[in-house]
Amino acid sequence: MISEHLPILAVILPLVGALTVLLAGWAERRYCYPVAVAVLTIQFGLSLAILREVLRGGTIHYYLGDWAPPWGIELVVDHLSAYVLVILVFLSLLSCIYAKRSIGGEIDPQKTVAFYVMFLLLVVGVCGITVTGDIFNLYVFLEISSIAAYTLVASGREKKGLLAGFNYLIMGTISACFILIGIGHLYVVTGTLNMADLARLLPPLYDSTIIHVAFIFFIVGLSIKTALFPLHTWLPDAYSHAPSAISVLISTVISKMGIYATIRILFSVFTVGFIVDHLPILEFFAWVAAIAVIAGSVIAIAQTDLKRMLAYSSVSQMGYIMLGIGIANSVAMTGGVLHILNHALIKGCLFMVAGAIIYRVGLRKIDDFKGLAGRMPYTCAAFFIAAISMIGLPPTVGFMSKWYLTLGAIEAGEWFFVVVILASTLLNAIYFWRVLEYAYFRHADAETPELESRVPVSMLLPMLVLAAGCVVFFFAVSIPLGIIDAAVADLLGGA
Amino acid sequence: MIEIPPALIPIVGALLVPLLSGKVRKAYLLAVSVATLAATLVLTPGSTFTVPFLGYDLALLHVDSLSLIVGYIFAFIGVIAIVYGMREERTGHHIAALIQIGSGLGIVFAGDFLSLYIFWEALAVTSVALIWYGGREDSRGAGMRYILLHIFGGGCLLGGIALQVAATGSMAVGEVAPGISSILLLIGIGVNAAFIPLHVWLPDAYPRSSVAGGVILCVFTTKAAIYLLARTFPGAEAVAYMGGLMVIYGVSLALLQNDVRKLLSYHIVSQVGYMVVGIGIGTALGVSGGIAHLFNHILYKGLLFMCMGAVIYTTGRHNLTELGGLARRMPVTMIACVIAAASISGIPGFNGYISKGMVIDAAASMQMTGLGLLLTLGAVGTLLSFVKLTYYVFFKKNNEIEAREAPLPMLIAMVATAFCCILFGVYPGLLFAILPIPVDYHPFTAGHLIETGGIVVVAAVILLLGWNLFKPKEKSVPDLMEVYRLGGRGLLGFSTTAVNRVSDALAAARRSVIARLGWFVQDPVMATTILAGTALLPVARAALPRARAASLEEDLMRTRDEYPGNPARMWGTGYGLLLVTLFLIIYFAVLFLIG
Amino acid sequence: MKRWAALLTVIVVGALLLWAEGDMPAFGDPDAPAHAHVAPRYIEEGAEETGAANLVSAILADFRSFDTLGEITVIFTAGVSVILLLRRGERL
Amino acid sequence: MIEDLVVAFLTRYNYYMAVIIMLIGLYAMIAKSNLIKKVIGLNIFQTAIYLFYISIADVEGGTAPILVPGTDVVYVNPLPHVLILTAIVVGVSITAVAYALAIRIYQSYGTIEEDELLELGSERR
C-alpha cells in the first residue's frame, strides 16, 4: 500500500520531520540532531525504494487529490528524478550527520533547533522539485529550498555570511521571478501547467515569440540558480561564508537541484525538438557553459581561501555539467548527468574537508596548510582522493564523466568543447595540487603545535564515505549508468 | 683434443685476475697466455665451435689456414706481451691486456660477423684502458679520440654487417659484394687498419699508452683489421693503392717524429700499408705476402715497441732529442732493437726482408709499377728512419742519462722475439709452411738481394747528403688529427650551442608564458579588465573627447598599479543583476540571430 | 557609472520585452489559449466536484492543494528563517 | 505602422505596464545601494509579475470566479489567481527573510549601504 504513495511520502516525510524536529527541539535541544538524522535516514531508504520502483516499473505517476492532470497536480518520478533524489537525499543525510559537530563552532547553540528545522525544510523543497511533474509546483518547492538556503547561509556566526546570504537572496529571488515569468508566458499560450501537457502542447507554438521569451526567462533564471558563469556572483560568497555543513549542503544539494530543474525544463518541457532542432539555442548555452568551465577554474586558481577556491571550482563544475547537457547528445548527456553524482560526491567531500580543517585547526588559507597531512591524515587523504577525482584522474569517478563528456563532444564534432573539457583537467590540477602540495610537501612552521588533530567521527565518517564513493563508483559506475541511460533516453526521446 | 675457442681462455681468465696477487698472479697470467697459445696450436682447419645466440649460431671457431697463421702469431705475441708486462702491478692493466689478446684471437677465429663485431668492439674498449694506463698528460684525450674513432668505425662495420645480413641473410664472414654495405665495411675496417685519413688515432694513441700496453696495442688492432680485410676484400684494387699511400705517408711522417713510439706508430701505418697492398693485389702471392708481412710485422714491431718501452721504462724519456748513449747501458735492448730495425728495414737475413719482398714482388707481377715504386720508396724511408732511431737512442753521445738494463721479464720477451725475427728471416720456409695460400717464392734470389742492396745504397746516400735533415726536432709534426679535433670540437661546440640556444629559448618562452599566466590568474577578473581596457584604449582615444579619454586612461593606469586587487572580493547584487540583464539582452540577441 | 549602466541595460531589456510582448493575446481576450485548456473545467465542474462556490478556493484547496501545502511550508520556512536569523536567548 | 503600435498598446497595455513596473523594480535593485531599497525594488518587480498573472486571467466582462448558481455570467480564469496567491505568499516570505537579513546586517556592520558593505566584506582577513 505504501509503495504507491512513495513519491508523495518523499515530500511529506521531511516536512513532518521538520515539524517533529521543531517539537523535539522545543522539548530539548539535544533531540534535534538524532531526529533529523533519523528522518533523513528513513528518507534515504524511501528514496532508494522509489528508485527501485522506478527501475522495476518505469516512471511513476502520482495524482494528488486523485485529480487527473492537467487539472490536478501530478507527481512524476522517472529515472532522472529517482536518480537525483537518491543523490540529494544521501548527501543531505551525510551533511546532516556532519553538521552535528561542525556547527558547534559556527552557529550559536540556541539556534540549533531552527537550524535543523531549516535543514529539513530545505530537503523538503529539494525532494519536492525532484518528484513534481507540475511546473508551478516546481516553482513553489524551488522557493522553499531557496529560502531555507538563504537563511542557512546566513545562519553562522560569520558576519560575511549575512552579506552572502543577502546577495544570494536577491539573486535567487530574481532567478525565481524569472522562472515565474517564464511559467506565466507558457501558461498564456497553453493554458496548462503540467509538464507533460506542456511538452505536448508546445510543438505547434514553437515559432511564437512568447515561447521564446519564456525560454529566455527560464534559461536566465536557471542559469542564476545553477550559478552558470557569469551569473555566479552569489555563489562564491555563499559557499565560502556559510557554515561548513551548509557549504556541503548547498554545494551538493542545492546546486544539483538547480541542474535538475534546468534539465527538466529544457528537456521535459521544451524538449529537444525545440532547443536543438527548432531553435538551436542550446549550442549557445553550451558555449556559455564552456566559458564557465574555464573561467571558474581560472578564478579558482587565484583564490587563497580553500572554501572560496572550492566555490569557484563549483562554478567551473556547474559549467561542466551544463556543457554535457548543452551538447545534448546521449553520450554527453550521460556524462553531464553522471557528473551530477560525481560532483556531489567530490564537492561534498571537499567541503567537508574544508570544514573539518576549520573546525580542528581553524585554518582557511591554503598557505597555512603546511604540514597539515601529518596532523590530519585521514582528512587529507579524503581531500586527496576527492581532488584527483575532481581533476578527473582514474581510478576515481571524475574520470568517468570526463570520458563521457569528451566522447560526447567528439561525437558532436565540437572540438572546442573537447579542448575545454580537457583543459579544465589541467586547471583543476593546478589549484588542487597546490593544496595537496602545501598539505603534504611542506613542513609545518615551528610555532604550530605538532599534535595530531583528531576530527570527530561524525565529521570524518561522512567525508570518508564520500571519498570512498569517489573510488567505488569508478568501479561500479555501471550502477548509476544503468539509471542514467534510461533517464537520458527519456530526456532525448522526446525529440 | 678438445678444441675450444682460444679467445675464451684469456677473456674468462681475465675475470679471475682481480682475485689473485703477487707471484701467483704472475704465474697465473703466464699460464693463461700459454694455455691460449696451446689452445691455438692444437686447432686444425675445420674445427668448429658454435654457440647459439640471438637465434643465430655464432661460430666462435672457424678455423682455416688464414685464421690459423694469424691466430698462431697472435697467441704467441700474447705470451710475449704478458711476459713483457710482468712488472706491471695494475690489475686493470692485466685484465685489459688479456681481454685484448682474447678479442684479437676472437676476431681471427670468428666465423660470423656478429661475434666478430663483438670482439672488434671489445678490442677497442680494452685498447682505451691500455692507453689510459699510460698515464701521460694527454693519455685521456688520446684515449677518447681513439675510442671515438673506433666507435665510429665499429658503427660503420656494424652497419655494413647489418646491411649484408639484411641483403643476404647470411652472417658468415666472407667476401663482400660491392655496394653500400661494402663501403661501410671498408670504412669500419679502414679505421682499424689505419687507412689514410682514418689512421690518426694510431700515432695519437700508441705513444701515450702504457709501456706494456704499447706492445699489445701495436699488435692486435691493425692486424685484426688486416685479417678481416683479407677475408672480405681480397683483390680490391682501390685497397691496394690505399696501401701504397699508407706506406709513403707513414714513412714520411715517421721520419719527422721525435717521440720514439710515435715514430714506431707511423711505421705501423707504413708497414700495414704493405699488407694492405698485398691483400689489395689479391693474387696468391699478394695475399700470402700480406699475411706473411703481418706475421713478421707483429714480431719485429712488437720487438721495437718492447725495446722502446724498455727505454722509456728505465729512462722515463721518450723523445729522440732527450735520449742517447744507451748502447752501453742497455746492451741487450740495443741488440734487440737493431735486430728489429734490420727486420723492419728489410735487411736480408731478417724476417722483414722475406715478406716485404713478397709484397713488392706481387705488385711487380701485376704490372703495378707505380705501386712497386711506392713500396720501394717506403723501404728506403724505413731504413732511414730506423738508422736514425737507433742512432739517436743508443749511439748518440749523451752522458746525462743514468740507466740500467731493463728488468728480466722484459729482456726475456725481447730476446725471444728477436730470436724469432732472425729465425723466420733465415728459415723462411717455416713461415711459408703455414701460409694460407701456398706460394712459390724464393726470397734469396739475386734480384731481391740486389734490390735490397739498392735500397740500402740509396738510403746511405741520402743519409750522407742530408744527415742534418733527419736531426730530430722537438717541434711535433701536425697530422690530420688536428683537423679532426678542430672539426670535432667545432661541430660539437656548434651543436651544443645550438641545442642550448634552442632549449634556452624554449625555456624562456615557457617561463614567460608561465609568468604571464601567473600574472593573469592572480586576479583574473581585474586582469581581464586591464587587458580589455588596454585593448580598447585606442578606440576610446579616437571616439571620446580628449579629457574623457585621458581620465579613462588614468583609471586604467591606476587599476594597473593596484593589480592584483583582491581576488576574494565580494560582488554586490547590483553587479550581479547587471550581468543578469545583460544576459537577458544577449539571449534575446542570440535568439534574434538564430530564430 | 553604475546608475547609467543600469539604466541603459534596463531600457534595452525593456524595449526588447515590449517588442516581444506584442505577440501576447490581447488583454481580456476570452479566446486566449490560457482560458481554453484547463480553466474551463474548473469553471464548469469545479464547484460541483468540490462543493466550493469560490473557484479560487476550490483550486487552491483541492485541485492544487499540494501547491498550497507548499505555500504554507514557504510561510513556515520564512517564520523559522526569521527565528533562525533574529531570535536570541529563547528556546528556539 | 503607428496605428499598429497604438492598437498593440491599447490591446496589450496590461503586459506593457507589467514590463515597465518590472523594469522599475529591476532598476532599483541594480542602481540603489541601500539594501532596503533593493528589497523594495524586488517587491516592485514581484508586483509586476502579480500584475502580469492577474491580467492574463482576465476575460473581457468576466466577474470574480465565485459561482453564483443559476446565473449565466462569464467568469475570469481562476487559475492565475490561485497561482498568484501562492506567489504573493512566497513574495511576503522572501521579504520577511530579506528584512531579517538586512536587520542582522545592520546590527553587524552598522550600515545597510551595499557599497560600504562590500568594501567591509572584501577586506582580507
Added chain:
Amino acid sequence: MRENVVIRTVTRLAVPFILVFGLYIILHGSSRAGGGFQGGVIVASAFILIGIAFGLDETQRRIREKVRTIASILGISIFIGIGLLCILFGANFLGYAAIPLPLDTPWVRGLMMEAVEIGIGITVMAVMTSIFYDVATKEEGE
C-alpha cells in the same frame, strides 16, 4: 514607549472585530471571497496591532512563543494530516473524496477544504505574528 491612549483604546475596540472578521474570512473561504491566507493574515494583524499598541511584551503575553510555535506546527499538521488520512482511506494524498463521512462527495470535499483552510489560517496567523515579533524585538543592549 510613550503611552498613547487613543491608539490603545482603538486597538482594544478593534481587535475583537478584526479577529471575528478574520475567522469569517477563513471559514467562508470556500463559498465567498476569502480563504486561509487572507484570514490568517487578518488575525495576525490583530496581534500585530496589539504589539504596536501595547508593546511586544503584551503581545508575548497574549500569544506566547509556545502557542505560536505549536500553532504553526498545528496548521501544517492539519493539512498534512488530512492528506495522510486520505491515504489511509485508500485514496491518493489529499484525495478528500475518500474520507468516509456520511455525506455526498462534494460536501466531504467542501468540509475538508474548510479544514485545510483553517489549518492554513492557523499557520499563517502564527507565523506572521512570529515574524513580526522577531523583527520588532531589539537586540539586547541596543
Added chain:
Amino acid sequence: MATIHSIVPACAVLVPLAAAVLILLSRRHEKIREGWTILAAAANFLIVLSLLPQVLAGDRVACTLIELLPGLDMAFRVDAFGMIFALVASGLWIVTSIYSIGYMRALREHALTRYFFSFAVAIAAALGIAFSANLVTMFIFYEILTISTYPLVAHTETEEARKAGRKYLAYLITAGVFFLFSVILTYFLTGTTDFQPGGILAGTGPVILQQILFVTFLIGFAKAAWMPLHGWLPSAMVAPAPVSALLHAVAVVKAGVFGIVRVVCYVYGIELTAEIGMGTLLAVIAGATIITGSLLALQQDNLKQRLAYSTVSQLSYILLGVALLTPMGITGAMLHVPFHAFMKITLFFCAGALIVAAGVEYVSDMKGIGRRMPVTMLMFSIGAIGICSLPPVCGIISKWYLVLGAMQAHNLAAFLVLITSSVLNILYFFPIIHTAFFEEPESGREGVREAPLSMLVPLAITAVGSVLLFLAPDVAFLRLVEVAIGELTGVLP
C-alpha cells in the same frame, strides 16, 4: 595461440597495492614496513614469473577485472611484450627495495612510509600498464603512475623538489590529458580500445584524423621523454637515487615508451603507421631526441642529470626502433626496454652510492673515486659501456637489432643517428670512467669507503645482470620478443 583466463595478472597488480596498504598500516614500525616491501617485491616477481611459461608458449593470459563502461572493460591480458616490461619492473623492484632501504637509512631520510607506499603503488601501476589489455586500462594505470610517483619526486620537500614535482605533474598531467583524448578518439573511431596485434584503427576515419590522433598519442606518452617533452625528466632527478633508478630509468619512462610501442604496433598496426607516414614522423622525433639528448648530457656536470639526459636519448632508441617499422627494428626496440633498464638502473644505483658514500654529485668531483670505491665504479663502468653499446654488456644486442632494423628498412639516416649517438655516448661516459679510475684522487677523500652492502649488492646484481643478459639474451627476453614479433607479423615461432 590460446587465451587462458586467469586471475594471476590481477594478482600481480594487487600484490603491490596490498603491500602499499600494509605499509601504511605498519607505518610506526620501520622494520615491518620494509619487510612488507621486500616480501611484496619477491612475491610479485614470482607471480609474474609464473606467467612466463604460458606467455612463452605463445598463449595469452587474460583477466577481466570489471566492466567499467559498456564495452569498456578494465582488463588485463598478458602477452609477450607486456611480459617483458612486467618482468623488468617487478624484477628490478626487488633490488631497488633493498637498495632503497640502504639508501634511505644511510641518508636518514624522512617520510619513509609515504616513500615506500608510493613506490609500491607505482610498481602496481607499472604492472598494470604492462598487463593492460586495452587503452582504457592502460590510461588508468598510466595516471596512477603519474600521481604515485609525484610524492617520490618531491620527496625531499625542498623548494627545488617541489618545483621539480610541479614540473613533473605539469608535463605528465598535460600528457595524460592528451592520452585521454586519444583514447576517447580511438574509442570513437573504432568502438573498442583493445590492443590487437594488427592494430584496430585501420580503415576507420580519415587519414588526417588518424595522423592527428597519432600525434596526440605521442604527446600523451610524454613519459617517454621525447623532445621537446623531456623537460620533466632531468628536473625529476632531485628525487632520491632509488627513485631515479627504478622510476626514471625503468618504470615511468619505460611506461611511456611501452605505450608508444603498444600504440604503434597494437593500435595502429605496423602497416597503417607506415601508410599514413607516421613512422617517419616518429623516426624524426626519435632521431632528434637521441642526438639532442646526448648533446645535452654532454654538458651536465651533475652525474644524475647527465644520466637523465642519457635516458632521454636512450629511450628514443626504442622509439626509433619502432619507427623503423621492421621486425628487426621492433625487436631491437623491445629488447632495449629491459636492457636499458638494467644498465641505467645500475648507473643510477652507482650515482646513489656515490652520494651516500662520498657525497659526490658532480662528475668533476669524482677524481680518483674509483680507487676508493672500486666495486661501485666498476659496475658503473659496466653500465656505461653498456649504454655505449659496447661488449660485454647487453646494450650491444639491442643496438645490433636496431641497426639491422634500420638496414632492413633501408634507412641510412637512422643508422647514422645510431652511430652518431654511440660516439656521443662515449663522449659523455668515458670521461667519467677516466676521471674515476685514472685521475689522482683529491685530498680529503681518504676516509671514503664503499657504500653499505645493502646498496652495493643491488648495484652489483644489476650490473652483472646486464652482462649476463649479453651472454644469454635468449633465456627470457629475446624469446619473449620473438613471440611478440611473431604475433605482430602473424607468424608464430
